[in-house]
Amino acid sequence: MMPAAPDLAAADLAAVTAQSASADTLSAAGARRALAQQFRAAGIDSPELDARLLVAHALGLDHAALAAAGARVLSRGEAEAIAALGRRRLAREPVARILGTKEFWSLKLRVDATTLVPRPETETVVEAALAALDAAAARFDALRIADLGTGSGALLLALLAELPHAFGVGTDTSLGALAVARGNARRLGQTRAAFIACDMAAALRGRFDLIVANPPYIRSGDIAALAPEVRDFDPRSALDGGSDGLDGHRTIAAAVPRLLAPGAAVVVEIGAGQAEAVSALFSAAGLAGARPRSDLSGVPRALVAKKATDGV
Ligand SMILES: C[S@@+](CC[C@H](N)C(=O)[O-])C[C@H]1O[C@@H](n2cnc3c(N)ncnc32)[C@H](O)[C@@H]1O
Incomplete structure (x- = not known):
């Protein structure tokens, strides 16, 4: 006994x-x-x-x-x-880092010191992207998808799980994160994903039917005040969006118009209070109709836009 x-x-x-x-x-x-x-x-x-x-x-x-x-x-x-x-x-090490895994869009993803731990609110980007495709009746097409700043591969792998004929490429400047993303794709049996090292979209050619990104968007000066779980454990390169937090969105706005196929959408994650500024950046770059989608807390979290020449 x-x-x-x-x-x-x-x-x-x-x-x-x-x-x-x-x-x-x-x-x-x-x-x-x-x-x-x-x-x-x-x-x-x-x-x-x-x-x-x-x-x-x-x-x-x-x-x-x-x-x-x-x-x-x-x-x-x-x-x-x-x-x-x-x-x-x-x-203050986050539980996901201690376990080495985090669930995102029902996919179990490995994370390590080189990757952001995917956040639940980032699922809003997946929802917004799928809604944009559904509006174009494109979910079952042989789509080309790009995920800029892919980290653990969360956004790309979630989208490929939903889009049975799509092929996707994830980019990152962190070689460690790219290795983690490749490992996640392998463990999930996802053979329609490729991962390459480059500055956002710099190495991408041709046209994409969907471009998603969750770039770093914290103002450099705000990082010291973040919760220790974030400040001390997420890689700085995954957080730091420069002095106004918008460096990543600026690079994306400049790069994306040449890469969007006719009618294709770009969907980016934004921080609280950034919707207007990112819409303005996009609009100046020829990306129109930027519509925010809110996360479960009611915070505008994803911005969906198309090329202005698509008549949106
Ligand atoms: C906020 S994290 C997002 C990671 C992942 N997409 C997610 O949602 O969980 C931003 C990612 O962008 C990468 N990154 C930062 N600057 C970059 C750049 N100039 N080009 C490509 N990737 C970059 C970081 O290494 C990091 O993996």
């Missing part, structure tokens, strides 16, 4: 694991409660969820298996592994 697990919700996990007698009776549920309590005390946003994900990861269990294993007494090694993950989170 298993020994009864004590209620360790208020215990300090690191202290518990330092004492072999206590560690011998630490349960999976007790470890989860102790971690959550530490995270809550440290002001971490989602303490219960983070604790559950980290304990499950340390034990190699999924959500259901962890729930069923609550009373299981942990070995000393398991307790120490959980404590080590807890220390990383307390140092």
Whole structure:
């Protein structure tokens, strides 16, 4: 019979694991409660969820298996592994970076120090792009797609998952990110994606039926004030949009008109409050009809535009 697990919700996990007698009776549920309590005390946003994900990861269990294993007494090694993950989170490392994976558009993507962790709000770009294609009845065509600043490949891989006959190219200046994106495509069995190193669209030729981008768009001067999870762990090159945050959008506006096929759309992610400025940049570059689409928080997050000569 298993020994009864004590209620360790208020215990300090690191202290518990330092004492072999206590560690011998630490349960999976007790470890989860102790971690959550530490995270809550440290002001971490989602303490219960983070604790559950980290304990499950340390034990190699999924959500259901962890729930069923609550009373299981942990070995000393398991307790120490959980404590080590807890220390990383307390140092504000995001859970996705600790796990090395993030779900985006229901795809499990690897991430590492060279890539942005894909954000849920970026799914707005996918929705806006698919809506633009649906309006043109093009979802089943042999489309050519470009994803500028592809990072983990999130946008391109999500779109290719929805567009069965499309081919896509993702660009990035980070060779590390390109390697991660290629690995993600391989693991997903996605053979219709290619990834190349270049400045946004500089190496692209020919015409594309859809161009998407989530460029860096934080003002350089605002980076120091970001949450530590972002400031200290996302690559600076994925965040820094220059003095007004719009350097990436400016490069895209200049490059995209020559690459858009007739009737094709460009869809870019924008930061809160950037819709007007990016619309103006696009309009000056001959991209018209810029319509913002809001994310689930109601923030205008994606801008959709076409070439002005397409009569939009
Ligand atoms: C905000 S992240 C977006 C990553 C990914 N598309 C996503 O949505 O999760 C911006 C990406 O653009 C890349 N990047 C920054 N400047 C670039 C440039 N001039 N040309 C190409 N990629 C660039 C960064 O390395 C980073 O991967």
